[in-house]
Amino acid sequence: MELLETARVAARAAAELLTNARAADIRAKGNPRDLITEWDLKSEAVIRKTLEERTPGISILAEEGGASGSGAMRWLVDPIDGTVNFAHGFPIWAVSIALEDADRNLLAGVVVAPALGWWFEASHGGGARGTHHNGALAPLEVSTPATLEDAILTTGFPYDRATNPENNFAEWEHLQRVAGACRRLGSASLDLCLVACGWLDGYWERRLQPWDLAAGALIVREAGGKVTNATGGPFDAHAGEVAATNGAIHEELIAELRRSRS
Secondary structure (H helix, E strand, C coil): CHHHHHHHHHHHHHHHHHCCCCCCCEEEECEEEEEEEHHHHHHHHHHHHHHHHHCCCCEEEECCCEEECCCCCEEEEEEEECHHHHHCCCCCCEEEEEEECCCCCEEEEEEEECCCCEEEEEECCCEEEECCCCCCCEECCCCCCCCHHHCEEEECCCCCCCCCCCCCHHHHHHHHHHCCEEEECCCHHHHHHHHHCCCCCEEEECCCCHHHHHHHHHHHHHCCCEEECCCCCCCCHHHCCEEEECCCCHHHHHHHHHHHHC
């Protein structure tokens, strides 16, 4: 798919820029836990330049610079997903680029973790592939555990978790008791990709942005997983919430999330 190749080219350009980058200018974006570095801006500039040159009729919505262009199709760009990790030198962060059509159907997605050497990609109906094992691009498949008791889950928490009651704490505590294990990595796009490659079995989170979710959600679906909103309804990246699993544990996860909030 030509548009997937465009996402690949943009992701490679950002990955090359960021591979040996170290943050020096670290600032807060309103909330002291929500950080931005000079490399977020540099990465987004490289991605925007590539996308605008190769697909001038497609608009862009990116984390740092917002929306540009007027095309019905749109690129969703997170130049560094996991900036807090990046700013601290912790290698769990990624570049995420996705393409959606006018109806918000996801068409293509790439997630690359430069510090780890991981690459994930998918196109609608074309399957998902990754290089997380040995560097060779290979098809991705979700895991097989069929119960939460045997599952490893991952999630995240909003930046204003100290003051906002919608902070995911109740869900986290409940699922720590019910699931086999729960983890928090700090990068939504990688959380989703690790479900797609079968290392993790499920992921849930609320209060996110479309650029956090879009590419990874498509990759999970194309790897054979299931993606809905946090209550089991249709997934929309712009709604900012997700439940993504191997499919086998999906209904149980949704039921336990509902129970945790009741």
